[in-house]
Amino acid sequence: MDSPSSGGGGGFGSSPKEAPKSSSLMDSLLGLLRIRVKRGVNLAVRDVRSSDPYVVIKMAKQKLKTRVIKKDVNPQWNEDLTLSISDPDLPIKLTVYDHDTFSKDDKMGDAEFYIKGFVEAMRMDLHGLPAGTVVTREQPSRQNCLAEESCITWTDGKISQDLCLRLRNVECGEVELSLHWIDLPGSKGL
Structure with a gap:
């Protein structure tokens, strides 16, 4: 039987394999x-007969937005729009706004999605598969904002995913997206 002092390696916090704390963004x-x-479909009307929509995408502390379409x-x-990914378990939040010149921009619905399935597909060895092979399918459910089935596909040596998200907290509207991965030299990688 190992005792804590017998060198059996069972002590807390004393393991020599403890990972050093990373200060570099590239390490994580x-x-x-x-x-x-891509596009919005049947978005809500927030101005007289129309809207001036734009999309904001957030993940953790990152926030990106599209141009306004009048x-x-x-x-x-x-x-x-390009996000730096260090934790693939975090949700990506999408919000559509109506741009207003003289008042606060009106919210036109929101959605969120996860990239866990996309990242899992990235980790598979798919080389040699024919172009256009569907790696996995994600079905619409109460846990996601998918308006229809979403396929993660292997094409031209890369993984991609098309999503059609149904907006929440609004009377109507969908937003279509396409996801693509960019490997970085020096990054931890998948």
Whole structure:
């Protein structure tokens, strides 16, 4: 039987394998997630007969936004926003706003999604699979904001995922996104 003083290695906090505290962002960074904000579908009307929508995406302390599309409830943004990913378990929050010139911007709904399935697919060895192979499917549920089934696909040596998110806390609206991973030299990687 090992006692704490017999060198059996069972002591608390005294393990020589304790990881040093990292001060560098690159040590904890897994890579970058490029989110293509494609378009909004049937967004809520917040001005007279229309809205001036834009999208804000948040993850932890990061906050990114698209440009404003004037007078359009079916806007086409086709804009890339890039998040630094160090914890793939955190939710990514999306909020649509109506831009107002003389007052506070009106909220036009929100959604959130997780990239855990996307990251798990990234960790698989998929080389040699034919282009367009569906790696996994995510179904709409009460736990996510998916409006329809979302496929994680292997194409041209990369993983991608298209999402159609149903907005919450609003009478109508969906936002379509596409996810792509960017590996960084020197990052922890997947």
